[in-house]
Amino acid sequence: MEEYEACAMGLRVAIERKVKVLKVYEDSSLVVYQLRGEWETKDPKLVEYRKLILELVKEFEEITFTFLPREYNQMADVLVILATIFQVNKRANMIPIKMQVYETLAQCYSVEEEDDGHLWYYDILQYIKHQTYSQQASKIDKRTIRRMVVGYVLDGKILYRKGSDQVLIRCVNAREARSILEEVKRDMWNT
Known part of the structure; x- marks a missing residue:
């Protein structure tokens, strides 16, 4: 609908x-x-x-x-x-937008530090492992976590998020993310 x-x-x-x-x-x-x-x-x-x-x-x-x-x-x-x-004057004709598709992907990223000392996925991991919530979690937080964990898979000690195409995406901390992004950037410039 x-x-x-x-x-x-x-x-x-x-x-x-x-x-x-x-x-x-x-x-x-x-x-x-x-x-x-x-x-x-x-x-x-x-x-x-x-x-x-x-x-x-x-x-x-x-x-x-x-x-x-x-x-x-x-x-x-x-x-x-x-x-x-874009803001267009209603009386003006639309100017065609020309686009090109490039073979090389543009990279845009933001890596945020964990403020509370826990990994960004700490609550998800705790619920998957032990079915527990943090002490300060509200009813809404708990419900949100229960909904979110459906999209995650724990394999040993490694947590993965399921992508829309069911490909597993590894969850990493800020330090690992920066390292991976730097490696990708180096590889892109060396090709």
């Missing part, structure tokens, strides 16, 4: 800006295939959203809906960031 709401909101913005040709990239296969008419819409809530979007679609001369899996949808994140940066 949220995907339909986001799609409808995006279409309304495009209509408001008098866009006539639009390519919609959506990371919900359900929404894309239902809007294309390739899949049947059975859920009564979704039927109403589909009707709404199909009414909005009539405002465009040409519109296409393309399924783009979430892991390949980095462009959406970039466009959201750009949209928050």
Whole structure:
């Protein structure tokens, strides 16, 4: 339902800006295939959203809906960031934004020290190991920790966070993080 709401909101913005040709990239296969008419819409809530979007679609001369899996949808994140940066006069025409894709990744990082002497993942580790909380943990903190631990795996003494693609990402302290980043930076400059 949220995907339909986001799609409808995006279409309304495009209509408001008098866009006539639009390519919609959506990371919900359900929404894309239902809007294309390739899949049947059975859920009564979704039927109403589909009707709404199909009414909005009539405002465009040409519109296409393309399924783009979430892991390949980095462009959406970039466009959201750009949209928050630029202010455009409503009467002015939009100037096309030209983008290039580089093979080398840009690196941006921030390493924060642990203020209380504990690792940043200390509470998560304690709950996974012993099902205990710190003494100052509130009810909300406890509930948050219980929700968070689902995304972590302990292998021996090493804690990993599960990535969205189920790849395990090792949890490290600030010193280890700086060391890893320096090594990566050295390797990048030496290639």
